[in-house]
Amino acid sequence: NAGVTQTPKFRVLKTGQSMTLLxxxxxxxxYMYWYRxxxxxGLRLIHYSVGEGTTAKGEVPxxxxxSRLKKQNFLLGLESxxxxxxxxxxxxxxxxxxxxxxxxxxxxxxxxxxx
Amino acid sequence: xxxxxxxxxxxxxxxxDAVINCSSSKALYSVxxxxxxxxxxxxxxxxxxxxxxxxxxxxxxxSFNEKKQQSSLYLTASQxxxxxxxxxxxxxxxxxxxxxxxxxxxxxLAVQP
Numbered sequence: 001n002a003g004v005t006q007t008p009k010f011r012v013l014k015t016g017q018s019m020t021l022l023x024x025x026x027x028x029x030x031y032m033y034w035y036r037x038x039x040x041x042g043l044r045l046i047h048y049s050v051g052e053g054t055t056a057k058g059e060v061p062x063x064x065x066x067s068r069l070k071k072q073n074f075l076l077g078l079e080s081x082x083x084x085x086x087x088x089x090x091x092x093x094x095x096x097x098x099x100x101x102x103x104x105x106x107x108x109x110x111x112x113x114x115x
Numbered sequence: 116x117x118x119x120x121x122x123x124x125x126x127x128x129x130x131x132d133a134v135i136n137c138s139s140s141k142a143l144y145s146v147x148x149x150x151x152x153x154x155x156x157x158x159x160x161x162x163x164x165x166x167x168x169x170x171x172x173x174x175x176x177x178s179f180n181e182k183k184q185q186s187s188l189y190l191t192a193s194q195x196x197x198x199x200x201x202x203x204x205x206x207x208x209x210x211x212x213x214x215x216x217x218x219x220x221x222x223x224l225a226v227q228p
Binding site for chain 2: 031033035040041042043044045048050056058059090101102103104105106107108109
């Protein structure tokens, strides 16, 4: 199993450009999450999904959109990138319910720079 | 809503002990602990599911005081490999469901030879 994978690993954008980050998981997990990580801020939740076709806002959703058309994929879109969106983006997934606790499994991250 | 971690940073010598605290202003369902090495993804350490629960993994253990909405991570006889940033993630009744984690800002731990 590959676990959680993210594409691309690195990207540089100019202000105003758009892009989509792809997260894929092969563990048949229901829940998927997008976080951003900035120095000194920890991990902040952008959007999440509790199942195929559903999405919900997290702590910092402005400027981002998401889609979950297939259970294994969760896409994060930036329609018009801004320098404030320079960050490391992590995707995570977890099963619907695990009696041992709802551990989240993280992808390797995408480092995005907006000039 | 973001849990508060303390201390923000700690420097240890190999073999010394450390305690990292995590406290929340909200009632909690569970507390998760992760460690992150520089440039890597967070790695799961353990979950504490109910008040008073204590868990251990090697020489790293944790406790959860549900009444105080606090958790502590204990690192004993620290090793160089323990270096990294430690995050707690709290799972509470956000909007009536326990669907998401809110992470603290992290504690940077540096273990020196």
